[in-house]
Amino acid sequence: MSLLGLREFHRFEAAGQPFVYLVPSAAVFALDELSDALLRLLRDGDRPRDEVVAVLSDRFDSAAVTESVVELIRVRAIAERADLKVGPCTSPGFQVAARIIPLIPLSTMVLNVTNKCNLACTYCYEYGEDKIVDTENGRKPKFMSEVTARDAVDFMLKESGTSPRAHLTFFGGETLLNFPVLKTTVAYARRRAAELGKVVDFSLTTNATLLRPEIVEFLIENEVGVTISIDGPKEMQDRFRVFHDGSGSYDAVMPKIRDLLHKHRTRPIGARVTLTRQTLDIRRIYRHLTEEIGFSEVGFAPVTTAEGRDYAIENEGFDRMLGQFRDLAGDFLQAALENRHHGFSNVKETVEEIHKGVSKAYPCGAGLGLMGVATDGDVNLCHRFAGSDAHKLGTVRDGVDRNAQRRFLEQHHLDDKTDCHTCWARPLCSGGCYHEAHTRYGTTTSPNLHYCDWIRGWTETCLQVYGEIAVRNPRYLRVFEDMPAEKVS
Ligand code: SF4
Numbered sequence: 393m394s395l396l397g398l399r400e401f402h403r404f405e406a407a408g409q410p411f412v413y414l415v416p417s418a419a420v421f422a423l424d425e426l427s428d429a430l431l432r433l434l435r436d437g438d439r440p441r442d443e444v445v446a447v448l449s450d451r452f453d454s455a456a457v458t459e460s461v462v463e464l465i466r467v468r469a470i471a472e473r474a475d476l477k478v479g480p481c482t483s484p485g486f487q488v489a490a491r492i493i494p495l496i497p498l499s500t501m502v503l504n505v506t507n508k509c510n511l512a513c514t515y516c517y518e519y520g521e522d523k524i525v526d527t528e529n530g531r532k533p534k535f536m537s538e539v540t541a542r543d544a545v546d547f548m549l550k551e552s553g554t555s556p557r558a559h560l561t562f563f564g565g566e567t568l569l570n571f572p573v574l575k576t577t578v579a580y581a582r583r584r585a586a587e588l589g590k591v592v593d594f595s596l597t598t599n600a601t602l603l604r605p606e607i608v609e610f611l612i613e614n615e616v617g618v619t620i621s622i623d624g625p626k627e628m629q630d631r632f633r634v635f636h637d638g639s640g641s642y643d644a645v646m647p648k649i650r651d652l653l654h655k656h657r658t659r660p661i662g663a664r665v666t667l668t669r670q671t672l673d674i675r676r677i678y679r680h681l682t683e684e685i686g687f688s689e690v691g692f693a694p695v696t697t698a699e700g701r702d703y704a705i706e707n708e709g710f711d712r713m714l715g716q717f718r719d720l721a722g723d724f725l726q727a728a729l730e731n732r733h734h735g736f737s738n739v740k741e742t743v744e745e746i747h748k749g750v751s752k753a754y755p756c757g758a759g760l761g762l763m764g765v766a767t768d769g770d771v772n773l774c775h776r777f778a779g780s781d782a783h784k785l786g787t788v789r790d791g792v793d794r795n796a797q798r799r800f801l802e803q804h805h806l807d808d809k810t811d812c813h814t815c816w817a818r819p820l821c822s823g824g825c826y827h828e829a830h831t832r833y834g835t836t837t838s839p840n841l842h843y844c845d846w847i848r849g850w851t852e853t854c855l856q857v858y859g860e861i862a863v864r865n866p867r868y869l870r871v872f873e874d875m876p877a878e879k880v881s
Pocket residue numbers: 809811812815816817818821822823824839840841843844845847848
């Protein structure tokens with residue numbers, strides 16, 4: 393007897409019709425009335441194929457039912473278990489995936505050119521209560537030397553293998569405190585890459601306090617992408633993003649940001665907002681940064697913190713954040729339907745991942761296609777672990793320690809995150825940021841179970857946005873044709 397059973401999927405509705413997000417393949421499939429009825433029928437357990445056809449033939453043509461069965465098997469929404477007499481067909485029992493440890497070329501190197509900062513943001517993961525490296529009294533140099541930065545460029549070009557393009561992101565501390573090294577490194581990277589027939593794409597993250605005309609000119613000339621860390625209108629920016637004397641930074645940075653936005657047209661300038669319990673007015677922040685200041689893209693990230701900190705976003709905070717993200721995603725959808733730009737980058741990035749069928753065995757590129765380099769040239773998982781001996785993967789001089797890298801990838805594979813095994817959002821979440829997990833649970837191997845409801849709620853919203861666009865304006869999805877660099881959060 394041939395039994396039919398459901399495979400693993402998440403059903404959602406968009407544009408007035410049902411869809412399924414097929415978890416093992418991360419594909420999105422639109423359901424017609426018949427295929428929806430067929431999946432509903434199997435919801436209560438496996439059924440023989442003949443019985444499925446017979447039951448649905450009351451409402452649908454039996455040849456169409458048979459065709460629908462074949463189609464749903466093909467897209468792996470259901471499966472046939474021939475000659476199986478007993479036992480339900482429960483997901484994810486169908487999956488027996490062999491673990492493949494990928495060692496892919498480096499695509500993004502984040503260079504921490506300094507670990508010093510001229511601000512003293514209360515929630516800072518580098519200097520605040522949850523720091524993992526002693527940046528104040530540790531043995532790492534405060535500034536990266538020119539020689540180390542050159543070695544890092546050579547390392548990056550070598551580790552990028554046969555790929556024609558590499559992405560170099562400058563980071564800190566406050567990145568522009570080491571502008572002299574940044575400047576010579578860009579020139580060196582350009583020259584070396586050209587000799588090797590490659591191209592380097594440059595970007596940096598800054599708090600904007602040190603932007604001055606000479607630096608702005610340099611960024612324009614060299615087409616350096618810029619992300620500004622900023623938290624919104626004055627009262628929100630000044631709540632946590634303060635100078636060492638406790639004074640707010642809004643008035644100091646805004647004229648410089650306006651000047652940069654006015655002049656720098658060779659690359660889009662993005663804002664990166666840290667959300668806290670006290671600064672959760674997302675719509676207002678978005679409006680201020682786009683309409684009043686002029687940013688083209690704004691990305692939001694909840695503060696990374698141990699439980700119980702004054703500024704930590706806890707349960708109701710995540711609900712509030714989700715509600716506001718949904719509102720803003722609605723605006724994004726409207727703009728996408730009208731082929732207009734909308735700068736809410738969180739939704740855009742997730743919709744892009746859905747469109748490309750991204751399915752992650754690891755939550756991000758850290759330790760894979762993305763690595764962070766500390767001021768002394770140590771290579772770490774990512775910029776947030778720069779300088780942490782416990783998260784070291786080599787040095788720019790000696791290269792990547794493949795054993796350490798393999799060990800890390802073995803220990804952090806999605807298969808080992810017990811709670812994630814049955815979660816439909818795992819192709820996109822895969823347990824979440826290692827740094828967040830380390831801060832929250834003391835280990836990078838732990839999934840971030842404190843925000844699962846938020847992640848699933850947000851993924852559902854993005855699936856709905858995707859479904860609406862796919863039905864109502866599929867041409868818009870062409871904007872996702874080029875593969876971007878690894879995201880630096
Ligand atoms: S961390 Fe939570 S939301 Fe993310 S994959 Fe795991 S169980 Fe799902």
